[in-house]
Amino acid sequence: MDALIEVRNLVRHYRGVKAVDGVSFDLRRGSCFGLLGPNGAGKTTTVEMLEGINRPDSGSIHYKGEPLGRRFREEAGIMFQSTALQEFITVRETLQLFASLYPRTLPLEELVATCRLGEFLDRDARRLSGGQRQRLLLAIALVNDPEVVFLDEPTTGLDPQARRNLWDLMEAIRARGKTILLTTHYMEEAYILCDEIAIMDHGRIIAQGTPRQLLATHFNDVILQLPEADLGPAGAVLPEARLVRNGVVEIATADVSGTVRGLLEAGAALERLRIRDRTLEDLFLELTGRELRA
Numbered sequence: 001m002d003a004l005i006e007v008r009n010l011v012r013h014y015r016g017v018k019a020v021d022g023v024s025f026d027l028r029r030g031s032c033f034g035l036l037g038p039n040g041a042g043k044t045t046t047v048e049m050l051e052g053i054n055r056p057d058s059g060s061i062h063y064k065g066e067p068l069g070r071r072f073r074e075e076a077g078i079m080f081q082s083t084a085l086q087e088f089i090t091v092r093e094t095l096q097l098f099a100s101l102y103p104r105t106l107p108l109e110e111l112v113a114t115c116r117l118g119e120f121l122d123r124d125a126r127r128l129s130g131g132q133r134q135r136l137l138l139a140i141a142l143v144n145d146p147e148v149v150f151l152d153e154p155t156t157g158l159d160p161q162a163r164r165n166l167w168d169l170m171e172a173i174r175a176r177g178k179t180i181l182l183t184t185h186y187m188e189e190a191y192i193l194c195d196e197i198a199i200m201d202h203g204r205i206i207a208q209g210t211p212r213q214l215l216a217t218h219f220n221d222v223i224l225q226l227p228e229a230d231l232g233p234a235g236a237v238l239p240e241a242r243l244v245r246n247g248v249v250e251i252a253t254a255d256v257s258g259t260v261r262g263l264l265e266a267g268a269a270l271e272r273l274r275i276r277d278r279t280l281e282d283l284f285l286e287l288t289g290r291e292l293r294a
């Protein structure tokens with residue numbers, strides 16, 4: 001897979017704040033690339049520079065080997081975090097309005113079917129639920145049948161069901177060969193949807209790779225979870241790697257048998273013991289010392 005977009009050494013300051021501090025990556029054709037990070041990491045600023053709506057102080061962005069220009073604008077689709085929808089017009093009219101801005105567009109029926117807008121096509125576009133609104137914004141991003149789609153935190157604020165619905169739509173878009181750049185603070189979302197992930201913090205990429213690669217490179221252990229109340233006297237002799245979350249102790253270990261034996265010998269009750277794999281959330285915590293959703 002070759003690079004559709006090449007990003008090199010992007011830097012962007014806002015009055016003393018280095019929002020983006022030397023970011024480089026390739027967006028490969030047909031892939032879903034995830035930019036992950038906490039609030040203020042620099043994701044939106046990075047995406048806005050790729051979208052051509054925010055100018056870098058330095059660095060370069062090439063689309064199909066050329067600086068961003070008319071070709072890029074015609075072939076890119078953008079789903080903004082918030083788009084002011086026109087008052088008193090329906091979903092159908094909103095789509096027609098956006099379609100009128102492009103020389104080449106997808107047929108309306110196809111957009112409606114892809115984004116499942118059929119049920120509320122004639123409703124005032126401002127009277128939609130959060131999930132319906134995101135589906136409309138996604139349809140707007142697809143109106144010109146783009147090659148590359150930018151999705152900036154598309155599922156933030158949605159309930160779990162609506163989030164899953166949107167994931168299905170994103171999968172369907174990728175299955176049609178589109179290239180996707182997604183920003184999110186949801187690890188699970190990135191893990192499920194993305195071929196490649198870059199984790200950002202303080203304007204820099206601090207880790208990059210496929211979700212599996214990232215976890216395999218950084219971890220060779222699993223997490224044992226046990227309610228703190230069940231530790232009993234073992235609490236005093238616990239291995240160092242422990243973390244208490246909502247009353248549950250987490251013990252990182254590469255030697256499950258040995259650790260379980262040790263806990264039993266030290267008097268812990270293990271009926272409620274759980275084992276979980278490492279997640280991207282753990283990776284972020286390990287790399288930065290902070291929780292991702294801080």
Ligand SMILES: Nc1ncnc2c1ncn2[C@@H]1O[C@H](COP(=O)(O)OP(=O)(O)OP(=O)(O)O)[C@@H](O)[C@H]1O
Nearest residue numbers: 014017018019037038039040041042043044045046
């Ligand atoms: N227009 C602006 N003027 C001044 N500072 C800004 C502006 N936009 C962003 N910043 C600052 O730049 C940094 C990066 O912000 P950015 O919005 O790119 O992060 P983000 O990772 O997208 O965060 P979020 O997840 O909250 O959207 C933050 O410190 C932010 O306060």
